[in-house]
Amino acid sequence: NDIPFSIPPYFAILGRAIVTLEGIALTGNEDYGIIMETYPFIARKLLSENRPEIQQALQEVLFSVGDSSNPGLKLNRLLALLNNASGAVGTKEGAAFVDLDAVPEDGLSLGDGLKLLLSDNAESVRKLLEEEVENIA
Secondary structure (H helix, E strand, O other): OOOOOOOOHHHHHHHHHHHHHHHHHHHHOOOOOHHHHHHHHHHHHHHHOOOHHHHHHHHHHHEOOOOOOOOOEOHHHHHHHHHHHOOOOOOOOOOOOOOOOOOOOOOOOHHHHHHHHHOHHHHHHHHHHHHHHHHHO
């Protein structure tokens, strides 16, 4: 066995199933992208889950970790994440992936964004923002 790690069989089967489903979808719509379709679900998970690994991922997305030129919260990413969670996903022109910094023009209004941020669906991000406010004070 020359490979130092192995992929669990269920993970390999799941990956194959996802690739197959995306291939089928692409035959009907050549602009389909499974990442673009699933990102609102992923964004909602990032906002609501309170598990340590989710908190760490959220912190890496929202904060400038290791960037000494621009430390702290990336407000644009927070706005983009709130919009993504509501289903408005921003991309760069012609891109097949989500642009974490793009805030969709047709996204949430300020009031709707605040409602989402203060709802039970954003508990995880509120926890991080509370910690950031405590660090500032």
